[in-house]
Amino acid sequence: MQQISTALLSYGMSGKIFHAPFLELHPGFELVGAWERSKKLINDDFPMVRSYPTLEAVLKDPQVELVIVNTPTETHFEYAKAALEAGKHVLVEKAFTTTVAEAEELYELAQEKNLKLAVFQNRRYDSDFRTVKDIFDKDILGDIVEAEFHFDRFNPNLSPKAHKEVRTGGSGVLKDLGPHIIDQAMFLFGFPECLFADIRVTRENSVVDDWFDITLFYKKFRVRLKSSYFVREPLPSYVIHGTKGSFIKSRGDVQEDELKTGKKPMVTDWGKEPDFRKGVLHTEIEGLEVREHVPTLPGNYYYFFDDLYQAIKKHKAVPVSAEDGIKTMRIIEAAIESSSEKKIIQFQSVQVS
Template sequence: MSKVIKTGICSFGMSGQVFHAPFIHVNPGFEFTAVVERSKNLAKQRYPNVKVYTTVDDMLADKELELIVVNTPNYTHFDYVKAALEAGKNVIVEKPFTVNTEEAKTLIELAASKKLLLSVYHNRRYDSDFKIVRKVINDGLLGDILEAEIHYDRFKEELSYKKHKEQALPGTGSLYDLGSHLIDQALQLFGFPQAVWADIRIIRQESVVDDYFELVLYYNNLRVRLKCSYLIREALPSYQLHGRKGSFIKTKSDIQEAQLQRGLFPNSPDWGAEAPHEWGLLHTEIDGKVVKQFLPSTNGNYMEYYQGIYEALANNAPNPVNPRDAENVIRIIETAFQSSKEGKVIHF
């Protein structure tokens, strides 16, 4: 393994521009070596030394590249990840990992057989809001958690300009797109559930893909609700946790995406720092006294993921997002669609 990991990105749309290229560029362990742009030439404007290919196949034939980022439309993930692994490349694939669990298992087995790294970009594990939620739970500030609710809401009646997101294709819709984040966070916090109930609907007037869902994950003494709607003008707090000792209420307030869209690089001052008015409200009992206070969040930082990738490739450290975790996300999505269709709780 070379000291600098030469990396190629399969697409330079919003995902490539915002969530991948800046981190690869800033981290000294990586080199943003190549990108696929079929008609535009945007990458060269910001990264003059990058090689531009017009097809993924051409980029995969580049023997210099050790790592490929698959950030193409969801339904193409399986084919491109498979091709990259067969070309001998390590792979990061955007969420959702695949559109079904059979595809996920196939890719995991292929990567293992070739002794290559396969990781899924579940970047929301590194959001400032999620990091403080996890700390509150791990520190036992609420006691045993009895109820949790996580939201990812927006207000947008009009369809996305990204046509592939609004077509009735495998892997489209809010549950695959935004639900992947919520499910991964729930599994990180609470583990795999015993059962799932779901209500998945289309609510925008012109939409043909799901844009509303509610999932309930069943655990022994815990219920976790995951909710998303594209027609919520006045959003509720994104995290609501209630335990035997108290509650924690938190907005979804990570600012990294906004910083990246403004053209900032992830080594900028105050990267990922929340404003104090976004801090979460803790109302609990500590050492016999009732406490009600706002807790400052740790800075969000998606670079933690990329540094984890570097350590995994260069120093044989653990994969920062094991593909088995991402396979479990897809398993829950598949089961949620079954539950919504059949109108019943589905047990694993």
């Protein structure tokens, strides 16, 4: 298998937890190094790879074929643009960029250079969401009437990561946790006709948004997306009601927690939720009322990287496209406008550019 030589643009939590273990696991990738500014940590885990002193050193390395932009959101546009201009394929973490204009410029540049540009929406590969999508795809709830997705935490303290608590174009929960559930909603339901949003600051001494409530308007149903840092008793993360029945599922994916403990991912026997987190399906099937606990499908971020490999080496579609990233940024920008002006925002077009 021809390998893709890959460089990370940082080796903090995301590089160590979400990327390096799967690059190591997948036979189609070779981790060649990471840009490290002050702390030099990657060689503790991967003694044979490079610790690049600068971004320029990464981009000038002819071995590097794929660059993973896993730095703070406000840097995504600058670094992704530089990598594309250097002729590298690029994977960008969420939020894709800070503005729609930036997202569209990256898309156009990747098209011009004939390079792959993808967004790391790994939560599509979570066990809980995979199960929700499976139920949705089976069309056993009838016509959708409403859905509600939550990504909540109980964390009233400010983050020790300074860049998360300084008001910038990339800070705040709307651009941190928001892209996950916005992307998931559109992956299931498509792009909405309009939206209404309320965005707040609720933590003491916080200067960045830490609460949002967004309603996406579709022709025949509504989808509500919520996030808060003051949810000590979790609500179901996924609730879908249709004309025949309902499906309710808690957030239960175990991958992040297991990776943080140092567990190595596997292709199989990985990402299995405990049985007590099964979702509840209450619907009508072939005229009979059914209420049952549904086994959760396993989650595995390995398959994101496998899909990315197929895109780069086999010319298939990337797992989460720049076009998807642009649509998510349109929702975010519209939500900010809606909350500021206290009005419904109507979308005129869903064209990429």
